[in-house]
Amino acid sequence: MSFKIRTIRDIPREELIAGGHNLCAGCTAGTIVRHLLKVAGRNTIVVTATGCVEVSTTPYPYTSWHVPWIHVAFENAAAVAAGIESGIKALARKGLVDSKERINVIALAGDGGTFDIGFQALSGMLERGHRVLYVVYDNEAYMNTGIQRSSATPPGAWTTTTPVGSRLRGEHRPKKSLIDIAIAHRIPYAASANPAYPVDMARKFEKGLSVEGPALVHVLMPCTTGWKFEPRYGIRIARLAVETGMWINWEYENGALRVTVKVPRRKPVEAYLRMQGRFSHLTKEEIEEIQRMVDLEVERVNKLVGETAIGPVVRDY
């Protein structure tokens, strides 16, 4: 399979999500969805789980979507997408819809709608092998309801349900590893992406839409409101997540794992954490603890991909 997207110029110019939506200024979900639709094109149906993107893009009687779009509920975007795919399959076989052009079916959900409440429906869809691209925009908490922790919230993060008090100091559990779980379903394609690397992200959407079966792309989505940073810093923080090893852009394709954005020299995690109010309570010792956790994850991923894709921390970067 040859892919079209190699440079930023290969990303289609057509805009299929209209501006004027209600996402926060500086929200990177808009960046992600915009690129997703550019790659997918008009012949696409999108299911969106309850969440920021859903409430912000379809305030009745307005809509930002130039493609057919449906919202059903919080926990079942994967199941609804499976139904859409099954419906199209049956109707195409019976000659009741035009089957010449492939219709992309995309499920779009946040981390709450994926890691937590949507986990069962996601697992079912992946396991049954529906040709659906599942895209999760991960802002690491329930931002739409007002910054409550999810199982995607990273250790140390403040949220309204993991407050920083005299006895507890924010989230204390590690982030659930979604990609590993997706791969365990023996699906053809899974990847993580990040809007600071738009070509890498767009190519992953393209690959996810091209495979004969389920694909999952897990995208980091810096949230100005919940992470507490100035709206202009979203992309800078997304890039720092990769440069510090807090986030790894990798993919699983044809049974092989590889890191798509290599980081020969890592910055210390402090560079990422200090940009965000949600981590502002962390002590030097707590930051060192997070650094140790990231070092271990980097070591694990390097082993999995069979090379030093992510290098050591260089203090005077």
Added chain:
Amino acid sequence: MIGVAPKETSRGGLLKALSANEAVAEAVKDLDVDVIAAYPITPQTTVVEKLAEYVANGLLDAEFVPVESEHSALSVVLGASAVGARSFTATSSQGLIYMHEMLHIASGLRLPIVMSVAMRALSAPISIWNDHSDVMNVRDSGWIIYFVSSAQEAYDTTLMAYRLAEDPSVLLPVMVAYDGFIASHTIEPVSVEGRDAALDFAPKRVTWETLDPKNPVTMGAITSPDYYYEIKYQQVDAMKKALERARDVEREFGNRFGRGYGLVEGYMVEDAEAALLVTASYWDNVRIAVDLARKKGLKAGALKLRLYRPFPREELLDSIKNLKVLGVIDRAISYGATPSGPLAVEIIAAIRERSNVAVQSIVAGIGQRTVYIEDYLKLFERLKEIGDRGERPDTTLFYGVRA
């Protein structure tokens, strides 16, 4: 499988030995349904086992999606319906309750899904046996609800259900409910009409808005207080139209297939003083009890409520006009309500301005505690006493409960 060969009927159908579950599967096959998604639960399972067999053997060209939960079952058929596929699911008991959230969304999105429900009691304590707690719990979810009493009626009503659901003036999902085990697993002779006749009666036409890249629409947008109410009121209107169309569908079905039901059925009610109103499979024994009661000199009659949502108020008022007393048998309990039979509460409210019939709320058959013919006879005697004394009962009779 039992060894009874199908026989041809006089109208070109086939007479087969089927349970209600199998009859529904047969109807779904005849209606050329495109997508089936279901999760196993007793006593619904044989519907979907049969459908899986049809698909596996090429007798039905459909996508069969064996989902991981009932919530996803309804989500899958909802997605399929949203792209214009004729879709079907089936469930019981906890499964229906697990779907509850999706029930409201299916009707709110006006998607003409059809579902069969083999009715079963709800936990706790867990019981796999029949009562109507499951359907009674979802009566306000905006679905059209039929209670059917036989395998034949299950087949026929499934045909009518798609016709009604997909009617452009209706566009509401339909539940075809029958008694778990009592109907779902009882083999009866069923006249099946075959694909041509079924599709002629309920032709496949996409009468609703669909997700089509050539004509993109947004479905399920978020509404403010400025819009939500009117959109929900459209469902109120759709239910009114559904009642009119349900009457037409009954009539047209009768004309075409030579058998029919009615939204409310009556047995010996014209000259009866006391009648029992039942739903679903109680219809058979209660009629035998009427005959026996008549022999004893009691002016007894029976009524069957076949369509529950929308509620056929005019038909009900017409069939009770000569009665003194109506006993309403509920197989579900509305805990803490007075009376405690949900159907009785509703019937009292529906008739109060236009009828003086005394209504006795009766709860029976909970968790499939058997109601025998002699129990109906005892109830007829009790209703006669109420009538003779001119009583106005205002509490529920929990029939047969051990003190």
